[in-house]
Amino acid sequence: MTVFDNVAFGLAQQKVPRDEIKRRVMKALEDVDLAALGGRYPSELSGGQQQRVAVARMVVVSPELLLMDEPLSNLDTRLRMQMRASLKRMHQEMNSTVVYVTHDQEEALTMSTAIAVMDKGKLEQYSAPEEVYERPATKFVAEFTGNPQTNFIEALVAKGSQGAAAAAGATNAAAGLAVEDHIIGFVQGNPGSLPDKVCLAFRPEAMAICAEDGACRLPAVVYATLLVGSSVLVYVHIGKTEAVIRAERGSKFRGNQRIWLEPDWSQVNIYDVNTGRRLDYAAHR
Template sequence: MVTVRLVGISKGWSGVKAVDNLSLDIGNGDFVTLLGPSGCGKTTTLRMIAGLEDPDDGEIYIHGKLVFSASKGVNVPPAQRGLGMIFQSYALWPHMTVFDNVAFGLVQQKLSKDQINQRVTRVLADVELEGLAHRYPSELSGGQQQRVAVARMIVVSPELLLMDEPLSNLDTRLRMQMRASLKRMHQETNTTVVYVTHDQEEALTMSTGIAVMNKGKLEQYASPEEVYERPASKFVAEFTGNPQTNFIDAEVVDGRLKIGDRFIGHIDGDALPNAVTLSFRPEAMSIRQESTPNTLPATVYATLLVGASVLVYVHIGNIEAVIRAERGSKFRGNQEIWLEPDWTQVNVYSPTTGRRLDYAVRG
């Protein structure tokens, strides 16, 4: 069952399309993230679902009901769309304590005092505010106010929840904790969530589906695994993953891939192009100490220790790339190494359109 359906919605200002002919189906119980850089149209899309912005064209359905249609003159007010919203502005009631702010929706639902106490206490513990229940918003930091806003919405378990970068003001540790809390809430309540962020790590770790947007258009809508492992375009490949993916241009000569003056693999398919762009994640290359068939020469120029791995920055000819190596790996500046691709993790793109090509590559 589809909870939210967007059919060809568009929105523009002064001749600039913020959202351009966007169609999207979000299923019941899905956690879908609208992911993209600033200005890509993701927040505008969320506000149109909420009813806070009117599309110029298209239709919006929520729970099977038409709530907006430019051509049919339908525009259901936000309060009647059956959804909850958390935006970057906290909108807390200043005259209420933290506990009362969070409990407000439960009071409206006429739950018993015991039920309210139990649910509010639990959600305040989830967001690490249990010791601040009797404080007022003016006595809290910005990050604490943001957590109150999140707690106030998730405690009522709405059927549809819209969230616009709700974790943006939190430090790294709290952001990780809140991701876990939101994911648990989603799993326990089966709430349908539409979540906006520019943080690809948030999208990849929390979502059941990711809609990657760029300049108002939908680049790819797929599972986190599909978005990471088989990005539909160079934009998606570059925007997802940390560090970013590596791109290398290659000639296609009689079904073989040529980088510089070195043949490094094969490409299979009909009507092969003369050139392609290869994309490989930092973990998709292994470092070798000597040349073997299908390896690329590279020169180390820097290394960074990052948790359980080492990031090795190299030059491949005049191209900069980064390789993920095991913790404890030792390299020195200007060291010559050889790189061997894991062809199962390499994607092929058109150098002109930037779209992924369905050619098979191998060693």
């Protein structure tokens, strides 16, 4: 069968009028950028084109439920981005439920209304994409989502550190968070049930780079920078831990330069180092 006949097959089985079949098939082929290839045969198509034919054949019948398993895996980067937008538009037009399986976390975050993150058959989190990105339920989810990936650094919990809190200008803090012997923040509320050590998780955009030391700032040493579009990725050593920080385009850093990092605590999550579960505590500077 030609591409057109392949996409039209389901509609023909439903006895849809010929004119309606033609209209809907051409619309589906346009949506997957194959409108000019309706007369070709499978042997004349690339793997990516064949995959898009399969997508068109599936959506053209407007089913109530669709299962898509890595439908964009054989496409190049430019076409994958284009197809993401097309699939979101088609989903809105059909008003169907779509179960979309992917190992590409960026694809999941950009296309979904709800995400189920699984690890070895275990459901780690089921939430809206914003919640998955901003408040990962487990360390695994935090590691899996985001590009560049999340930074992790262990912190000691200095309970009852009123003296350190006052010195840092944070009154009524019950516990300090210490990294490399530096108090960088304080836990809000009653941290009595906190373990003695926790894991702090922060995205590259959740740390501000400062030229000078100050309260609740963490020293780091630059070892590399990468220009990525509108921003610069700054790779640093925090003690023996490696991390990546996102800075504004035009920012200049040199190798072995000493800098200081200031967390945006609204974007930092705290995890149990043993279970990997997110702890329901917030912190501040």
